[in-house]
Amino acid sequence: MIMKRTHNKDDIIQVGLDLVLSRGFNATGVEAILKQANIPKGSFYNFFSSKEEFALAIIDKFVADRVEVFSPIFSDQSLPPLERVKRSFETLIETFEGAECSKGCLLGNLGQEMADQFANVRQRLEHSLQEWIKAVSRLLLQAQKEHAISTDMNTEMLAENLISSFQGALLYSKVKKSPEPLKNFIHLYFDVFLGRRE
Amino acid sequence: MIMKRTHNKDDIIQVGLDLVLSRGFNATGVEAILKQANIPKGSFYNFFSSKEEFALAIIDKFVADRVEVFSPIFSDQSLPPLERVKRSFETLIETFEGAECSKGCLLGNLGQEMADQFANVRQRLEHSLQEWIKAVSRLLLQAQKEHAISTDMNTEMLAENLISSFQGALLYSKVKKSPEPLKNFIHLYFDVFLGRRE
Numbered sequence: 001m002i003m004k005r006t007h008n009k010d011d012i013i014q015v016g017l018d019l020v021l022s023r024g025f026n027a028t029g030v031e032a033i034l035k036q037a038n039i040p041k042g043s044f045y046n047f048f049s050s051k052e053e054f055a056l057a058i059i060d061k062f063v064a065d066r067v068e069v070f071s072p073i074f075s076d077q078s079l080p081p082l083e084r085v086k087r088s089f090e091t092l093i094e095t096f097e098g099a100e101c102s103k104g105c106l107l108g109n110l111g112q113e114m115a116d117q118f119a120n121v122r123q124r125l126e127h128s129l130q131e132w133i134k135a136v137s138r139l140l141l142q143a144q145k146e147h148a149i150s151t152d153m154n155t156e157m158l159a160e161n162l163i164s165s166f167q168g169a170l171l172y173s174k175v176k177k178s179p180e181p182l183k184n185f186i187h188l189y190f191d192v193f194l195g196r197r198e
Numbered sequence: 199m200i201m202k203r204t205h206n207k208d209d210i211i212q213v214g215l216d217l218v219l220s221r222g223f224n225a226t227g228v229e230a231i232l233k234q235a236n237i238p239k240g241s242f243y244n245f246f247s248s249k250e251e252f253a254l255a256i257i258d259k260f261v262a263d264r265v266e267v268f269s270p271i272f273s274d275q276s277l278p279p280l281e282r283v284k285r286s287f288e289t290l291i292e293t294f295e296g297a298e299c300s301k302g303c304l305l306g307n308l309g310q311e312m313a314d315q316f317a318n319v320r321q322r323l324e325h326s327l328q329e330w331i332k333a334v335s336r337l338l339l340q341a342q343k344e345h346a347i348s349t350d351m352n353t354e355m356l357a358e359n360l361i362s363s364f365q366g367a368l369l370y371s372k373v374k375k376s377p378e379p380l381k382n383f384i385h386l387y388f389d390v391f392l393g394r395r396e
Contacts, residue, residue, distance in 0.1 A: 022314060024224060112310040113222045116372070165359075171366065175323050175327060176324055192351070
C-alpha cells in the first residue's frame with residue numbers, strides 16, 4: 001500500500017498496525033511509524049496522548065477489519081452454523097499462510113506482550129476477545145439446536161476454548177513457520193472433538 | 199530471591215528470566231537486568247555476545263526449570279499416563295495462579311514477540327516445544343495402549359494440539375486475569391474431548 005502522499009491519523013494507525021504486527025509493540029518506535037507513514041516528526045502526539053492510546057487505536061482498527069472479514073461468513077445462510085465457524089478460522093489461516101506464517105493475531109500478540117503492563121490495553125483486548133467469543137457462541141448454539149454438536153456441551157465455554165486454542169495453534173505455527181498446527185487444530189476440533197456422541 | 203551479593207552469569211540469567219517473563223523481551227533493557235542483579239554496567243557483554251544470545255540462555259534456563267518440575271510427574275508410576283499429562287498442566291496452572299495470572303510461559307511469550315525477527319531464537323523455541331511435545335506424546339501413546347484414549351487418535355498430533363491449546367488458554371487467562379480459560383481447557387480436553395468413544 002503506498003502511503004507517501006497522505007498525512008493523517010488513519011495513516012498512522014494503518015502503518016502502525018502493520019509494523020506492530022510484524023515487530024511487536026515495544027520494538028516498534030514512534031519514529032519508525034512516522035517515517036514509514038511519511039509524517040513529520042512530532043505529529044504523533046497531536047493524534048495520540050500516549051503510545052498506549054495508539055495501542056488502543058490499532059486494536060480497534062484490527063477488530064474493525066476482522067469484523068469485515070467475519071460478517072459475511074457468520075451470516076452466510078448457505079452454510080450450516082458450525083461450517084461458518086470453521087470457515088472463519090480457515091480464512092484467518094489463509095491470511096496467515098499468505099504472510100509466510102508471520103505476524104499472527106494482534107489480539108494474541110498484544111495480549112502476550114502488554115497484558116501484564118498496561119491495564120487499558122488488557123481491558124480492550126479482553127473486550128475484543130469477548131465479542132469474538134459471543135459471535136462464535138451464537139453460531140455454536142444454533143449448531144447445537146440443529147444437533148450438529150452434542151447437546152451436553154456448554155457453547156459459551158466451547159467458543160472460548162475454540163478461540164483460545166486457535167490462538168495457541170497460531171502461536172505454535174508462527175514459531176514453527178508452518179501452518180501444520182493450525183491445520184491440526186481445524187481437523188481435531190471440527191472432525192474429532194466436536195463430533196456428535198449421542 | 200536475594201541476589202545482591204553475587205556477580206555471575208547465572209545471576210544475570212535468573213534475574214533476566216524473571217524480568218523478561220514480567221515485561222517481555224524488548225521492554226527489558228540490559229541496564230535494568232544488571233541493576234537488579236547488582237552487577238556493574240558493561241559486564242553483560244562479557245557474558246553474552248548479544249541480547250539475542252542472552253535470549254537463548256534464558257530459554258535454556260526456563261526449559262531446565264520446567265524439566266525439573268515435569269520429570270517427577272511424567273515418571274510417577276502411581277498415576278495412569280493420561281493423569282500424569284493432566285497433572286503436569288495443572289501444576290503449570292497453579293504456578294500461573296500463584297503469580298496472579300501474569301507472566302505465563304516464556305516459550306509462548308518469546309514465540310509471540312520474537313519468532314518473526316530472530317531466527318536463532320525461533321529455532322530454539324521450536325526445539326524446546328518439540329521436546330515437550332515428544333514427552334507428552336510418549337505418555338499419550340501409553341494411555342492409548344491402556345485404552346484410556348481412543349485408538350484412532352494420532353498421539354503426536356494430539357500432544358502438539360494439547361500443548362498449543364494450553365498456550366492459547368494461558369494467553370487468554372493472562373488477558374482475562376482469571377484462570378477460567380485454563381480450567382476450561384483442562385475440563386474440555388480431559389473430561390470431554392479425550393473421552394473414549396469406542
